[in-house]
Amino acid sequence: MKKENTSLFSNLFGAKKSPAPDPGKSTQVVISSYSQPHVLQQKMKEERLTHGETVTVNISPVRLESDQGRMTMYFCPMKNIEVLATINNGDGGSLPAQATVEGLSVPEDLKPGLYKLKNVVLSSNGTLQVKATSKTVWENA
Secondary structure, eight states, X not given: OOOOOOOHHHHHHOOOOOOOOOTTOEEEEEXXXXXXXXXXXXXXXXXXXXXXXXXXXXXXXXXXXXXXTEEEEEOTTOOEEEEEEEEEXXXXXXXXXXXXXXXXXXXTTOOSEEEEEEEEEEEEESEEEEEOOTTOEEEEO
């Protein structure tokens, strides 16, 4: 039989021991109205990316903040976009102002802070879309 350590106070007041994070679990990454997608748009313009273009990139740095069981990503500290490969050329049109993220998650034990987001697909058709790939990783910035 497995013995569990509990204190008198946890028994009296019903406090429960929180389980250790499971290294296999992940937390969904989202953006909010405060994520400053205009910074992402500006950095894309600096790289001469246009509407309809799809590229594989590294984005650095982005800020992650914990928010009710999710991680919210902010573009405000971003310094650069490193284009790794062009998947589709753009049509030369203006970049959209709104952004979305798709399929991004972080290990549950990852702490809030600044990170380099590597190997994501960045697209600009209707919205600025940041999509995870099988090679997407988060590195400390």
